[in-house]
Every structure is written in C-alpha cells, then in structure tokens.
Amino acid sequence: MKIIVISLLLLAFGSCTHFPTTPPVLILGVSLPDARNIFQALESDYFTGLLRPLLQEHMLVVYFESALTPKDLSCVGCFPYLRGVQPRTYYSQVHDPFASVEMLFTERGEEMIWNRRRAMLTLPCQRNSIQLYNFKNSNLTAHDKFMKAVALNLEDCPVIHLYTAHAEQMKALQRRLQRVNDIMKWMKPTATTTTTTEKPKFRGQTSQEHVLRNGSKQSPSIVVLRHPRGIVALDKIVFAEEIPKGLNVYYKRFHIYPSGQSSLSLKLKDNTNIKKGVNFFIDTSLGPLKIKLAPVVGCWRIPKLIFQNTTFIPRDLLFYGKRFSFCCYALTAYSDDGARLTLYSFSMDVVLADNISAMDPDYMPKACWLCEEYLTPALTQAIFTVCILLFLLGLGLTMFLEMGRNMRMPNIREPEPPLKVPVER
Structure with a gap:
C-alpha cells in the first residue's frame, strides 16, 4: 500500500512541476568562496558575480556536458587529470550555469560561439576572453584527456577551466519517474498503453527517435x-x-x-x-x-x-x-x-x-x-521609459495645480493673523 501511495505522489508531482536544472560545477585554477548552503543551489546571478571579476586578468574556458551528476565526478579513475589540479573549487549544485555564461556574453555584447575540437587544441592565450566547447558523448575519461590537452597548450597562460553540464537534476528526476512508471505498469498489467509524444526541439537532429511506452520506436517527422x-x-x-x-x-x-x-x-x-x-x-x-x-x-x-x-x-x-x-x-x-x-x-x-x-x-x-513572447528588449525599455516620464509629468502637474492652495483647516482657537494696513498720509 505504501508503494502505491508513494508512486502516485511522485507521478502527480512529476506531472505538474518543472524540475530545476542544477548540475555540479568544477572550477580549475582559482579558489572561490564555498557555497553558503550545500543543500541549496547557487543562483545564476550569484554565480555570474563570481565569474565576472575573474575575466579581467584571466582567460575562461568552459566545457559543457549534456548531463552530469556529482556521482559522475566521484567516479574512480574517470578524471585522473582533474583530480590533480590545484587550486580548484567545487559546487555541487548551480542553478542553470549555462544562463550564467550566457549572461556574461550578453554583458560583453558578444555572441556565444562553440569551438570545434581542433580549434580548442590550438587556442591562443587571450585574457578577458571566454571559450566554449560542448562534449557530444558521455565518455568521461576521454573528456578528461581532452581537457588535459587543452590545458597543456595554455600552460603559460592565466586560464581558468570550468567543467559543468547543461542539465543534471531534471534528468535524474525523470529517470526516477520512469522507474515509478515501470512499477505502476507492473502493478497494472491490463492497463492500455498509450503513445507519448514530446514537443520537437530545434536542437534535435533528423536521426532522433520517439520511444513509446511499449518499447517500440517511431521516427519523428521533424x-x-x-x-x-x-x-x-x-x-x-x-x-x-x-x-x-x-x-x-x-x-x-x-x-x-x-x-x-x-x-x-x-x-x-x-x-x-x-x-x-x-x-x-x-x-x-x-x-x-x-x-x-x-x-x-x-x-x-x-x-x-x-x-x-x-x-x-x-x-x-x-x-x-x-x-x-x-x-x-x-x-x-x-x-x-x-x-x-x-x-x-x-x-x-x-x-x-x-x-x-x-x-x-x-x-x-x-x-x-x-513566438508567444512579443516584447523585445528595446520595446520593454521604451515602455518602461514612457511610464517613468508619464509619472513625472503627472506629479509635476499635480504640484503645479496645488501651488498657493491652503491645505490646512482653520482652527477657531488660534488668533487671527495680524494684517498690516497701509496708512494714508
């Protein structure tokens, strides 16, 4: 009975909740303040504030995995190079680190450019620059060797390496919900299987496949x-x-x-x-x-x-x-x-x-x-500016119309104000 109740709660929670993306972040080459609370993820704005002053004298190289968990970083033998780098800073949870890096590019007025593998191995030393690379597979040992090769090329450069992922917690909770779905399916073998479809994404390729609950696969039409x-x-x-x-x-x-x-x-x-x-x-x-x-x-x-x-x-x-x-x-x-x-x-x-x-x-x-978002940044700024100008105009007109008007009620106990009458000579 307990399994049924827990399963139903997890299913209800998963159907109406948007899971946050809080992957771990490993920063090599610098010591940063520890997290305020190990059970609470660092906010994107706070993490951006930690990286912003480092760009003045350093070069930032960011590596993104498709999915990464703290358990992956604790793998024995997966990261022999990363374990030996000092100093380093580790955050177990950072809320959407991709948004933090994107914010840095937005502040600098630059476009996010993803480097190719050959370009990463021959990067020139450029202070106050950000280089991005996205790993396409899940071979963590090969990724560690690749990051070592990039670091050796930039050995005499003041560089900071940042290793993180696009997602973590969402993937983990989705796997948990999938196990719950399997339990519910096992407990109700006569239930009718239905096809589940997912809204296509732009970053998908034509080789992607939709997986049905009955195990069959269907090629998408994107x-x-x-x-x-x-x-x-x-x-x-x-x-x-x-x-x-x-x-x-x-x-x-x-x-x-x-x-x-x-x-x-x-x-x-x-x-x-x-x-x-x-x-x-x-x-x-x-x-x-x-x-x-x-x-x-x-x-x-x-x-x-x-x-x-x-x-x-x-x-x-x-x-x-x-x-x-x-x-x-x-x-x-x-x-x-x-x-x-x-x-x-x-x-x-x-x-x-x-x-x-x-x-x-x-x-x-x-x-x-x-396409549902019609407001552009320029239009939003214009509306905000017009609202401020209208507020100031209304305030000024109100103050102008109230000039010379006595706002206090007369008190009968107070003496009459003395008036000076001109004397005719």
Missing part, C-alpha cells in the same frame, strides 16, 4: 534544413485555401513538405552585411516558400511569407532578438483572399558571424525565443 548562414527546422507546412459556398466558408488543405535536405537557400538584402536583412527560401513540393526577415532596432522581425506568388502576413508582430533563435509551435500567416499558411514546429536560426558555418556538426543554435 526536418532540419541547413545552410552555411542559417538553419530551419519544421514538422510540416499546411496550406489552406478558402472556398466560399453561399453563406458558408470551407477550406481545402494541402500538406506541403520540403523537397529534400538541401532545399534551403538564403539571400541577403545587402551582401556586405547580413544584419540588414535576410530572405530564406525553402523548396517545397508545391513551389518555393519565401520567409522574409527584416531588422528592427537590433532584433529580427518576420513581416511576411510569400508562397505561390501570394503574400501571407502574420496577424501578430513577430519579433525576436538577434542573439536568439526563433521557435514557434505553429506560425500562421494570412493572405488577402482568406488563405492560410501554417508552419508547425517551426524553428529558425541565423548565423551572424562570418567565421561560423551552420553546416558544421559542432555548431549549436542559439537559445530559443518563443
């Missing part, structure tokens, strides 16, 4: 199209043509798919600067689809889509920052004749740096900017 200057990922495209019949309106829908993995092309508004405008072209089974990106106050805006010589305009103002990639579960645009064009599980990333290619398998797209 298609990732690459170009040296950008990436587009989508599930499907639905074109709905409006057909009016009397007082009723019907829609004839067509499912459109890209013609191939190399069906993405890109055209710049100005060949000398990609930030002045970009047009994506996707070759589909019913003709090319054009997605226009226009620069607006440091951000990208999607003003329109063109398909079969028809212009489709989104009803919402779709903005997103140039330091992000655009992600939308369903992007719908409308034409003047009532037709609709919807892109499902649509994601898009534009590579701004000339020395980076999106065809590189080590390239990682920028963080997602969801």
Whole structure:
C-alpha cells in the first residue's frame, strides 16, 4: 500500500512541476568562496558575480556536458587529470550555469560561439576572453584527456577551466519517474498503453527517435534544413485555401513538405552585411516558400511569407532578438483572399558571424525565443521609459495645480493673523 501511495505522489508531482536544472560545477585554477548552503543551489546571478571579476586578468574556458551528476565526478579513475589540479573549487549544485555564461556574453555584447575540437587544441592565450566547447558523448575519461590537452597548450597562460553540464537534476528526476512508471505498469498489467509524444526541439537532429511506452520506436517527422548562414527546422507546412459556398466558408488543405535536405537557400538584402536583412527560401513540393526577415532596432522581425506568388502576413508582430533563435509551435500567416499558411514546429536560426558555418556538426543554435513572447528588449525599455516620464509629468502637474492652495483647516482657537494696513498720509 505504501508503494502505491508513494508512486502516485511522485507521478502527480512529476506531472505538474518543472524540475530545476542544477548540475555540479568544477572550477580549475582559482579558489572561490564555498557555497553558503550545500543543500541549496547557487543562483545564476550569484554565480555570474563570481565569474565576472575573474575575466579581467584571466582567460575562461568552459566545457559543457549534456548531463552530469556529482556521482559522475566521484567516479574512480574517470578524471585522473582533474583530480590533480590545484587550486580548484567545487559546487555541487548551480542553478542553470549555462544562463550564467550566457549572461556574461550578453554583458560583453558578444555572441556565444562553440569551438570545434581542433580549434580548442590550438587556442591562443587571450585574457578577458571566454571559450566554449560542448562534449557530444558521455565518455568521461576521454573528456578528461581532452581537457588535459587543452590545458597543456595554455600552460603559460592565466586560464581558468570550468567543467559543468547543461542539465543534471531534471534528468535524474525523470529517470526516477520512469522507474515509478515501470512499477505502476507492473502493478497494472491490463492497463492500455498509450503513445507519448514530446514537443520537437530545434536542437534535435533528423536521426532522433520517439520511444513509446511499449518499447517500440517511431521516427519523428521533424526536418532540419541547413545552410552555411542559417538553419530551419519544421514538422510540416499546411496550406489552406478558402472556398466560399453561399453563406458558408470551407477550406481545402494541402500538406506541403520540403523537397529534400538541401532545399534551403538564403539571400541577403545587402551582401556586405547580413544584419540588414535576410530572405530564406525553402523548396517545397508545391513551389518555393519565401520567409522574409527584416531588422528592427537590433532584433529580427518576420513581416511576411510569400508562397505561390501570394503574400501571407502574420496577424501578430513577430519579433525576436538577434542573439536568439526563433521557435514557434505553429506560425500562421494570412493572405488577402482568406488563405492560410501554417508552419508547425517551426524553428529558425541565423548565423551572424562570418567565421561560423551552420553546416558544421559542432555548431549549436542559439537559445530559443518563443513566438508567444512579443516584447523585445528595446520595446520593454521604451515602455518602461514612457511610464517613468508619464509619472513625472503627472506629479509635476499635480504640484503645479496645488501651488498657493491652503491645505490646512482653520482652527477657531488660534488668533487671527495680524494684517498690516497701509496708512494714508
């Protein structure tokens, strides 16, 4: 009975709670203050404040694993090099260290660039710089040797190595919930198995698979199209043509798919600067689809889509920052004749740096900017500034209108104020 109650509580907790991401962090080459509480994760802002002053005289090299736990770091024989480095600082839990590193890049006005393996082994010594590398597999011993090779190359450089992961606690709790699901399935063998699907992510590749509860595998329909200057990922495209019949309106829908993995092309508004405008072209089974990106106050805006010589305009103002990639579960645009064009599980990333290619398998797209978020940083600052100005204007008008008005009630016990009357001569 206890097992049933605990299992139900864990299932309910897992279905309605967003698990935090608190992987461990190992910092080599510097001694930092110990954590205030070993049972509480360090906040991202506090961790950023620890790293910020170190960049003035040091070079920061950050290594990210896909998943890392304190138990992995305590593995005997996995990290012979990391165990011998002194000084070092270890934090068992840091809340989203990726956000801390991203905040440093945002403050410096730089774009996060993930180095390739060969470039990491030949890094030049550059103080006040941040270098990033993402491990693709879970071979911890090989990763330790790789970090040793990078450190030997920078032996005479004031460098700090930071070793962490994108996630930890979320993965651990998900594994725990999976074990609970197995227990519940064993206790209820007659339960009907249902298919579980997960919302596609932009960073997924076409070789990913959805695993069903019954153990079978199903290939996803997400298609990732690459170009040296950008990436587009989508599930499907639905074109709905409006057909009016009397007082009723019907829609004839067509499912459109890209013609191939190399069906993405890109055209710049100005060949000398990609930030002045970009047009994506996707070759589909019913003709090319054009997605226009226009620069607006440091951000990208999607003003329109063109398909079969028809212009489709989104009803919402779709903005997103140039330091992000655009992600939308369903992007719908409308034409003047009532037709609709919807892109499902649509994601898009534009590579701004000339020395980076999106065809590189080590390239990682920028963080997602969801299409439900319409406020850009510039728009938020403008609204905040206007609110302050309106408040000051209202305060000033109030003070101006109250000038010369007596706000105190007269008291009958007080004598009359003396008045000087001019004497006529």
